[in-house]
Amino acid sequence: MALKTFELLKGCATHEEIMKVLAGVAIDLGDVIDDVSVVEVNPLKGAMTNEVFEVNWPTKSDSHLRRVLVRLYGEGVEVFFNRDDEIKTFECMSKNGQGPRLLGRFTTGRVEEFIHARTLSAADLRDREISSLIASKMKEFHNLHMPGPKKAQIWPRMRKWLNHAKSLCSQKDINNFGLDNLDAEINMLGELLSEGYQDIGFCHNDLQYGNIMIDEETRSVTLIDYEYASYNPVAYDLANHFCEMAANYHSDTPHVLDYSKYPDLDERRRFIYTYLSSEGKMPSDAEVEQLVNAAEKYTLANHLFWGLWGLISSYVNTIEFDYKEYSRQRFQQYWLKKPTLLT
Structure with a gap:
């Protein structure tokens, strides 16, 4: 060619x-x-x-x-x-x-x-060995010392995106996607999820399977594509990875999310235990539960973040993908899960 x-x-x-x-x-x-x-x-x-x-x-x-x-x-x-x-x-x-x-x-x-390794598939995220390797790699990534403000970037970024979405969207889309309500939701989440101590690390923020590669011989995992990377609560990054397990971007309907594939509690506990123990220190049950619970609450921020991303992308990106439908699903999941996760 x-x-x-x-x-x-x-x-x-x-x-x-x-x-x-x-x-x-x-x-x-x-x-x-x-x-x-x-x-x-x-x-x-x-x-x-x-x-x-x-x-x-x-x-x-x-x-x-x-x-x-x-x-x-x-x-x-x-x-x-x-x-x-x-x-x-x-x-x-x-x-x-x-x-x-x-x-x-x-x-x-x-x-x-060019990295001589295989990009993961959606199914690979459910493989116990590969999942364990990803958990350890995430911990290593979060401990990197990188340039940039070492505080949560998710909230100012979402506010910026919301303003931009409103400037792009038709009034019909603003109404259909409830954009006028999201300022209050972002402020509420920012206050609620920021209470108490938070472990802030350098987060990938887009840990879908296509951004993870594995060397089949060495079993070494590499994270790629750092466009959205910044400092954030590590619970947010873990939540993002769990949410991505509902996606298969190589199916006939790549925009459709199947939340029956969202990892169950045992799977999330296993991942977070591996994450916390990857540096040789065995975490207590309480430490695991604390991070499991925090990550589950941060799925709400993930849904708003990627919902706004999808909506903006539908106006600015020409790649063949039903961004608006993807966005609708993320917002729908936010409103569905909010009552149980914030009680």
């Missing part, structure tokens, strides 16, 4: 610009791209806001192929996060031995190291 594929997908970065960056990356890696026809571009599936491609070319020394990943940023996503901050996070993660290396940048995307 010719490199003009990039140009067809995104008009902001030209074919020449991407080619120039790839040629520079090739030189840095000890190769030479002197003929565009030797470059092979293969689209990868599963991204929800970006377009991602595996790009190959022959190495200079032998017949093996050099592989990199090219990420083209989704349209309109600047409302969700600051791209410069995300790049800083990406680079800092690399320095901490986490995730792929940043190899090059262009106007509307970047070139990353």
